[in-house]
Amino acid sequence: MNFYLPASQRGRPLTGLRRVLFECLAFGIKEARCCLFAAVVFLAIFAVPRAGLAGIPRYDLLLVIALAAQVVMIWTGLESVDEVKAISLFHVIGFALEVFKTSKGIQAWSYPDFAYTKVWGVPLFSGFMYAAVGSYVIQAWRILELRVRHHPPHWMAGAIAVMIYANFFTHRYIGDYRWYLTCVLVGLYARTTVYFRPLDRRRKMPLLLAFVLIGFFLWIAENFGTFFAIWQYPNQIGAWATVGAGKWSSWSLLIVMTFTIVANLKHVKARIHVPGA
Template identity: 55%
Template sequence: MSAIAVYDNDCLREYRYPWYMPSPMRRLPLPLLEFWSFGIKEALSCAFAVSFFITLALSKALPMGDLPRYDFILIVALAVQFALVYYGLETKRELAAVSLFHLLGLALEIFKTSPTIGSWAYPEFAYSKLAGVPLYSGFMYAAVASYMLQSWRYLSLRLAGYPPHWLAVTLAFAIYLNFFTHHFIGDYRWPLTLALVAAFWRTRVYFRPMVREFWMPMPLAFLLIGFFIWIAENVTTLFGGWQYPNQTGGWELVHLGKISSWGLLVVITFTIIAELKFFSQRKESENKLTN
């Protein structure tokens, strides 16, 4: 028996099997159990996003009466966010990070939907609109932050080779700024992407679905998350969450170029959350030293 197999067996003896891994399943090879556990934990991490899709679908299927559909979506999103904090799935500090990304997303939405830009639109009436943008739109960005926070917890994420904090924050700020300025002074998306890959080239994200720890290059993680958000965006536009100019006559697939946009937005979210985690770790270390 190899040293790895011995290590796995020792870990499994001490492992507390969760509810989603019943006794018959525990006889499967460890790689299959790891894959199953990864899938379940990823699904749990998407709880906020999934609830958002369900809400969009229900808002199309159920009679709303006098309640505008966008307002219904906002009410449910607020209730779900409250439940996450109330039941301890998010801390108040994490809620602050999610709220920050909510505001950043809302500011971007207001700019992108303005008459002079017109990148997309929210054609339906709602009482909860600000500058033509329904307030629920910020929760779509907050859902990405919520996913990252939950993944960090469920998969015991840790980072190695993280770039200097000033560089990561500067890149995130430049990426966010480019979403506004490219309408006036040119799109620097690809130079920023190259700078991002160079900065995070040695960065690895480690994750533990069950007992083994795996890793992935950080740039690849950004791309994959951006791709899956693009898939989610197609579902959202199908349910009328918002509308691109090419979808006014009927639903069409969102342009593939949006994958790069979402991948870059993921970087902003990730940087905010990573810096929050680093801050929390520093505070814990300081408290241990003082106590």
């Protein structure tokens, strides 16, 4: 853990404000490592012109960049093959949701530009935005050494995750039950605490708070994505407007679903509780 300390500070006890500062610095460095894949995708959105480059449409270039980033992360050992398999699942789940949301009769949002790699009106690149969320959770689990105490029974967590995903599809037909699902989530995770290690000590926070905070940052990222017209909501076609704050809740629910999938795919059931923490 001393990797995060300047050479002059190693061996000296960390107390008071110095500890706060160094733990915040270490946490920031680890968070940056966790967000590496998401950062590449996000920076590509900034860097690639809307008109594309060398005759290659923007969405196609973004797909190539995302694939290249994934290959590099495997080659350098930043992600394992098993982790990439899990991330691929998020790609499929996200792409299916995108196809539904942009379909005729729904059209919750749209991808306005041409691309050779569009399928059913959705660029294949879009799935990598969901994969980036999955990559973040997977990386955070390992790099921050996440442990969870008082996790609800896995079958309950799995059931609510399935209902969250289903509600993204069914709310146009049988009503939006996200707030009912949120009430159930609060009951399930009320006692759940996530433990993480920013430096040399384990810290904790309510898992529900973590879901809300991550959802907020994803909502901020979505505003940037729509500002650069990667996708557009109907009220943004004439002129850009901020994404409604209600989408914050959608992202927070998506994080719940992502967390549940990662918890099961990484086979952490036997170590998910922290005895005597």
